[in-house]
Amino acid sequence: MQTTVVTQHSLRMRLPYLMGRTGVYFVLIVGAIIAAFPFVWMVLTSLKSYQETALRVWLPSQLLFSNYPQAWNQAPFARYFFNTTVVATATVAGVVFTSTLAAYAFARMEFFGKRVLFIIFLTTLMIPFEILMIPDFVIITRLGWANTYAALIVPWTASAFQIFLLRQFFATIPKDLYDAAVLDGADHLAFLRLVVIPLSRPALVTVMLFSFLGSWKALVWPLIVTKSETMRTLELGLSSYVQEAGTQTQLLMAAAVFTIAPIIVLYFLGQKQFIEGIATSGLKG
Amino acid sequence: MSLPASADAPSVAISNRAMNAVAAHRRRYLRETLLAYLFLLPAGIIIFTFHLLPVFYAFYISLHRWILVKGGFIGLNNFVRVFKDPAFYQSLQVTVFYVLGTVPLTIILSVIIAYLLFQKIRGLSLFRTIYFLPYIVSSVAAGAVWTWIFNPRFGPVNMILNAIGIASQKWLLEPRGVFELIGRAFGIAVPAWAAGPSQALVAIMVFAIWQVMGFDIVVFLAGLGAIPNELYEAARIDGASGWQLFRRITIPMLSPTTFFVLIISIIGSFQAFNHIYVMTSSAGGSLGGPLGTTSTLTIYMFRQFWDNQNMGYGAALAFVLFAIILTLTILQNQILEKRVHYN
Numbered sequence: 264m265q266t267t268v269v270t271q272h273s274l275r276m277r278l279p280y281l282m283g284r285t286g287v288y289f290v291l292i293v294g295a296i297i298a299a300f301p302f303v304w305m306v307l308t309s310l311k312s313y314q315e316t317a318l319r320v321w322l323p324s325q326l327l328f329s330n331y332p333q334a335w336n337q338a339p340f341a342r343y344f345f346n347t348t349v350v351a352t353a354t355v356a357g358v359v360f361t362s363t364l365a366a367y368a369f370a371r372m373e374f375f376g377k378r379v380l381f382i383i384f385l386t387t388l389m390i391p392f393e394i395l396m397i398p399d400f401v402i403i404t405r406l407g408w409a410n411t412y413a414a415l416i417v418p419w420t421a422s423a424f425q426i427f428l429l430r431q432f433f434a435t436i437p438k439d440l441y442d443a444a445v446l447d448g449a450d451h452l453a454f455l456r457l458v459v460i461p462l463s464r465p466a467l468v469t470v471m472l473f474s475f476l477g478s479w480k481a482l483v484w485p486l487i488v489t490k491s492e493t494m495r496t497l498e499l500g501l502s503s504y505v506q507e508a509g510t511q512t513q514l515l516m517a518a519a520v521f522t523i524a525p526i527i528v529l530y531f532l533g534q535k536q537f538i539e540g541i542a543t544s545g546l547k548g
Numbered sequence: 549m550s551l552p553a554s555a556d557a558p559s560v561a562i563s564n565r566a567m568n569a570v571a572a573h574r575r576r577y578l579r580e581t582l583l584a585y586l587f588l589l590p591a592g593i594i595i596f597t598f599h600l601l602p603v604f605y606a607f608y609i610s611l612h613r614w615i616l617v618k619g620g621f622i623g624l625n626n627f628v629r630v631f632k633d634p635a636f637y638q639s640l641q642v643t644v645f646y647v648l649g650t651v652p653l654t655i656i657l658s659v660i661i662a663y664l665l666f667q668k669i670r671g672l673s674l675f676r677t678i679y680f681l682p683y684i685v686s687s688v689a690a691g692a693v694w695t696w697i698f699n700p701r702f703g704p705v706n707m708i709l710n711a712i713g714i715a716s717q718k719w720l721l722e723p724r725g726v727f728e729l730i731g732r733a734f735g736i737a738v739p740a741w742a743a744g745p746s747q748a749l750v751a752i753m754v755f756a757i758w759q760v761m762g763f764d765i766v767v768f769l770a771g772l773g774a775i776p777n778e779l780y781e782a783a784r785i786d787g788a789s790g791w792q793l794f795r796r797i798t799i800p801m802l803s804p805t806t807f808f809v810l811i812i813s814i815i816g817s818f819q820a821f822n823h824i825y826v827m828t829s830s831a832g833g834s835l836g837g838p839l840g841t842t843s844t845l846t847i848y849m850f851r852q853f854w855d856n857q858n859m860g861y862g863a864a865l866a867f868v869l870f871a872i873i874l875t876l877t878i879l880q881n882q883i884l885e886k887r888v889h890y891n
Contacts, residue, residue, distance in 0.1 A: 283790065287664045294661055295678045298758065302681070305693040317702055361591035373577065374584035384591075387599040391819055393872065395845055397609060397859050398602035419663065421594035425675060451583060466816040480686050482822050504687045505695075505830045512696055519689035523703035530684050534677065537684070541763060 309516035316512045327513070334517040338506065342493055343500035345377035348497060350415045350485075351478040357420025358474040359467065362494040365421075366429035371441060371450050387423045392483070400487055415496065419478065425470045433459055433467035472533050479526060497522055606863045612859035626864035635863070638840055639848035645745035646820055646844055647755045650760075651813045655806065657757070658764035664796060665765070666772045676766070683762035691826030694755040695720065720745035720827060723839040746841030748828070756823045760816070764809050771805030772798070807884055811877060818873050821846040845869045 302384075308316060309330055311323040339504045368374070369381055399418055407413040414544055444454045459469070495503065501522050508515050530537060599648050610626050613619035630636050681691065698719040706716040722729075725743025732738075745753070779797050788796065801807055822841050834852060836843030841890045843851070848868065853862035 284667075284669075287667055287669060291661070291664050291669065291675055295675055298678050298682055298762070301693045301697060301758070304697060305689075308693075319702055319707055321704075322639065349619065357594075359593060364587040365591035368584040368587040372580055372584040372587070374581035374598060375577075380588065380592075383600070384595060387595055389874070390599060390603055391815075391866075391870055393819065393849060394606050394863075394870055395599060395602045396850075397853055397863050399598055399606035400853075401609070401859070402598070402602065402605070418594065418598035421591040421599075423595060423599070426591060451580075451587075471584065476684065481849070482686075482825070498686050498688050501686070501692070502826065502829075505692050505826070506689065512702075515692055516696070519692045523685045523689045526684055526686065527681070530681070531677075533702070538676065538680065541766045542737050542773075 273345075308513055309363075309520050310529055311513050312512060313511065314371050326499070330513050330517040331521065334514040335521065337514065338500060338504045339492060340497075340500065340521070343495055343497040346412075346415075346493075346495065346500075347479060347497040349412060351475050353412070353416045353477045354419050354478040355471050357416065358422060358425055359471060360472060361421040362425040362429050363455070363460065363467070365426045366433055367451070367459060369426070369430045370433035371438075371454075371459075372451065380437070384423045384426060388427070396483065396487070402490055409488060410490040410494050411495075415485055415494075418484075419481075422474070425474060429463070430468060432463050436462055455502075465536070465539070468533070468536050472529075472536055473540060475529075502510055572730070606866060609859050609861035610861075610867060614858070614863075616857040616859070617858075622860070624667070626860050627868070629861065630864055630868050635840070635848060636798055636845075636861055636868075637844075639836075639843050639845045641842040642749065642840075642842060643744070643818060643820075645749060646753060646756075647814060647817045649745060649750065650756050650817050650820075651810070654757050654761055654813060655809060658761050658809075659802070661761070662765045662768035662772060664792065665769060676769070679765050680762035682759045685759075687759065687822040688826050690759060691755065691823065692830070693749075694758075695827055695830055698751045717747060718801075719751045720748045720833060721838055723837075723841045726750050746838070748838055749842045752823055752827045752842055755827060756817070756820065759823070760813070764813070767809055768802065768805060771802050775801045785808050788802070811880055813874060814880070815873055818876075819846055820844055821850065825850075845872075 303507075307321070307323060310326045310328065311320075312325075312327055315323055365384075369377065369384075385413065403409055403414045403418070406413075408417075441454055442459055444458060449457065480498060481496070482498050482502065486502075489495055492500075492503075494501045501518060504518055505515055508518075609618075611623060613622050613623060613625075628794075659825055661679065663677075665672060669675070698705055700706060700718045700721060703719070705719070709717060717729075723746050725745060726747050727742055727744035727745060728740075730738075737851065779801070782795055783793055783797060800823045807838070821844075824844060824847055825835060828837055828842050836847045843864065846869065849862050849865040852858045852865060
């Protein structure tokens, strides 16, 4: 649009425009350098020797890839990865199961008390985690779930937000489709399974990505409900490694790199979903 | 759409067929209600047990002397204590610094970047990927590198400052206010009340802005995409300059998005925890330190609960925090809603 307007003008008129463009790129590139610098610094530091980290040099003199296995072996990172994978996968599975059913009920079914129940569900959206932290901790302890996977997973297997998000999406599926399916002898469960879920794949993927990310990045909850090192999630394990490994910065950075690597890979694979998910719903992961 | 459950239709002069139809409908409605409850059950159990009931339980806890285990009922004493607690007011001040230092700057920078990205530039997806990347990585890993970036002896921030002739700063270990430090550099004595947020808190704010900006940019990009192009074209034909387009069309048309981002950013930064936790609990630091100058309300509440095991007081603090967030949200709705431009 702009370019077609612009090409009609003479070079003299284009000059301010071209200067403006240069300015635009300049600001964007400087911004991108600042955004990317911590990642670059993380990788550069992870390849330095211990001495070099204290020498105020920008680049490592030789690339010490051996920092990676050394960091990996200093703490049970394999176990942390395993725990986080179990917790995140189970949480996502739970969220998808509970939210799909509940969202369908709110979007497509007529039942007694629908409005009241929906409002009650929505009310929980306003409750900050700070309110829940102490009572949930007490409840988990009373249930005898302290220091178990159940404590890490179960409380987060349903979320009013995800239900709301899916409900909005399900509601856009035309009612005619349902009426047609009923004529063909389908009931609600069949309609949900054969029509709604296949049509809602983008929304479901968004829900999965964000609940996975939320579970993967969780820090406070795992911190308070786990006791033993073997139950730590990756985020918590890295956090305690950071507190313990102290001055061995090159190892710390190596550990930081390998803990964020899976998320970055996932981000590149599902980038479109991430960005569209945020753009359409503005949700916080 | 459907008949209400109590379909008390006029019973006079109603045919058998109609009665049957009503009864059939009623049965269907009942069956559908049962099925719907079954569908809601799994989510309902979790949400009720872990997200709804705990609110009431938290209030119950806050009414008791509850240090690790339940003690006697003390009414509203925990709440009274909150308002008499100097540490509460200090953490409130830290929180206000944090909100004021992060929210407006993040929004302004994000709008600018999003607007520039929207100018049909080359490499949009590469830029967007880079800007969004900080948002998706864990705050622990990112916090570790930012702690290292602000390292007083070996960090690149001080290396750059030294290169342009400014002395090394202590950053995360510096409890003195930034305005006091800037004043000192120019030989001006800044009074204590104007000392500003500690340098440690400023370092954390830089980290936090870096991490959340990608989110805001993506939301603003979506908002920009929703502004009808005809508006710009019409204004251009009328000879409007780039700045006038931005000022007179983009800013007002973007205001619903800005309003949305503003509310969630304020709520989010009032609850700030992870950024502070990871930057202050590592080597050489203490949670909320130095000297409590990075101890926000959430950090203070967490320490009451976790370090002192004072659940009663912690729960009371959580409610006060909640009340503050809720009041602010309602106030913003009242004040800003009127000024936000909708189509």
